[in-house]
Amino acid sequence: MTKEPRGGKTDLQVRRPRVQKNVTAAIGLDICSDRYAVGSVLPRESDLCEMYGVSRTVVRESLKILSTKGLVHSRPRVGTVVCEKTDWNLLDPQILEWMGPRIHDLDLFGCILETRRTVEPVAAAFAAERATVQEIADLDGAWRRMRDAGTDIEAFTRADVQFHEILLKASHNQVFRQLSSIIHAALIYALYRSNEAVEDREEALLVHRELVEALRLRDAEAARAASHRTLDLAVRDLALNGASRGLAASSVGAERFSPSFRGS
Amino acid sequence: MTKEPRGGKTDLQVRRPRVQKNVTAAIGLDICSDRYAVGSVLPRESDLCEMYGVSRTVVRESLKILSTKGLVHSRPRVGTVVCEKTDWNLLDPQILEWMGPRIHDLDLFGCILETRRTVEPVAAAFAAERATVQEIADLDGAWRRMRDAGTDIEAFTRADVQFHEILLKASHNQVFRQLSSIIHAALIYALYRSNEAVEDREEALLVHRELVEALRLRDAEAARAASHRTLDLAVRDLALNGASRGLAASSVGAERFSPSFRGS
DNA sequence: TTTCATTCAAAAGTATGACTATTTGACCCG
């Protein structure tokens, strides 16, 4: 009832770093990992405050973010409940990150691949007609980075992601561009299942090159075809060695932000 | 500067209704209407509190929501700035609502149409293979509601929106399903530009019927073709009478939530 | 026993004030 601003530990360590992102990610991760089941109600705000050692302000704003992403829904007297997965905003990059290898559940990975096969060839055709010279140059730059990645498979994937993001951007369709997030997620997690053989990357380089050239020649049909071949390659890779492998990507989701991390 | 919890009007009307949604919508609308320009910094939190007559808690949580939607970005000392339009989450239903007739700016309407023409025929083909009998029945129900709408063009549009949402759902591709929001927005705003002639609706009814029948026969190719015809019709309508007409949808965005609405 | 209205309590929603951390820009020193 008096003041006592920091509850006894005023002596040392009175720092309050920015913890919002951590709390949000922790709760979001718990939801996307099914640690909080769909339909269940998660601890009340005051309990979450204790669990993570933060104020109610932070907890509430975190829940607000998750609510905006469609993960939870709050109501007085009842609490904050986890929404149906059909309400989740699956195009949200953070949700995809929190789901980690679990994007294979619910056939999400397959859905993403279908979407890519539907959209990317069309985007390539549009890009052939609309891309600026700068965008084509950027695309070429991404291709060079893929070529020069050598044995660094992670750098190769990073450049690959950029390649496809630039392509979507070059389609000059703002809705297509919003799909970058799922392509990003798909490629990142495909990385762990893809064939690391050099000859496969050589083939990928080849079709990507054809795509760039088609854009340069403003040949929409060639671009569409090249994009199709790109995706066929990805599908083949996945079909070849994906099914047998286990999920080796458990380390991707970043370390968990355990409750009471600010213990001392 | 003393206590005075409710600024003098403590006597009566000390109610604090749920006002967060209103504040969020007000600021969001101001941003989407370019009243706050891209790159500009909006009033600081304490000023927004005064403007809307709410506490900082509400303002902060509202800004948090807008931040999650990619509309703004907050940084200490600098304030809350409006993000580039390329960062906006254009698939967010609320943003589309706040943009209102302004979806015609930035060619967004055209982008949406392109996306529909790319995705919907594929979704229809998938639906022909995967839809449950219940989903086909629902689709048929939506079609009946279109048929029975009579002269009520709004009811017709509402049923039309439902039709296409059910179709996307029936494709059993979760990513496609996320695109419902843009179709919703497109149809709602196309409503105000579309031809109200009866014969046009008759034709629309016909092709929608063909689509339902194709699904019933599990004929993917026929479904794809019918979906294409549906969209061709929409495009033709828009091209015929859309261009000449002005934007008659100014009343759609709902009334503005003006600052200090809680004046008394 | 069933059904309806009343009351109660639990949870989120709002308000307020104080303090902290971060960052920018200006000022000062070399």
Next chain:
DNA sequence: CGGGTCAAATAGTCATACTTTTGAATGAAA
């Protein structure tokens, strides 16, 4: 004139108190 330091401005965090909403328990009436 350049670079480093300091101070002010603003979002971020904390703590507490209060209000509104709403489900459930309670009790009365049919």
